[in-house]
Amino acid sequence: MALIFALSHMSHPPLPKERFADVDKLYHCIGYAGFSFWLTRAFFSLPIQRIVSFVLSIVVVSIFGATDEWHQSFVKNRSPDVTDWIADCIGALLGGLLLVSWLRLWKWLNPKVFAAQNNDS
Secondary structure, three states: OHHHHHHHHOOOOOOOOOOOOOHHHHHHHHHHHHHHHHHHHHHHOOOOOHHHHHHHHHHHHHHHHHHHHHHHHHOOOOOOOHHHHHHHHHHHHHHHHHHHHHHHHHHHHOHHHHHHHHHHO
16 A cells, blocks of 8 residues: 555656556556455454455455545646546455455365364354
8 A cells, every 4th residue: 555655656656668558557457456455355354244344345445546546636747547546446356356266265275274263163
């Protein structure tokens, strides 16, 4: 989150030379996917249903993306872009789905660990 905010403050962020048009959308998607992955992981530790945690993380990350785009309207040589925010939202969804998929794979690969945890409860 701090990295995203810091890059938003720069009028010319240090990005690699673009090899194709709109590559910045890919950067948005990757950055917000990472943010969502870790936020979803944090929310999963709360005593609420996982689906609520999943949706909440996507909503929070998407709102952060919207405020980040709005914030760019105050930075010299930057402007808000709805398509950047859409890329942020897609990244938020993909990050949450990546975590859910990872946890399901981990549970499938380690069934004895999860069975032992359920028996300890």
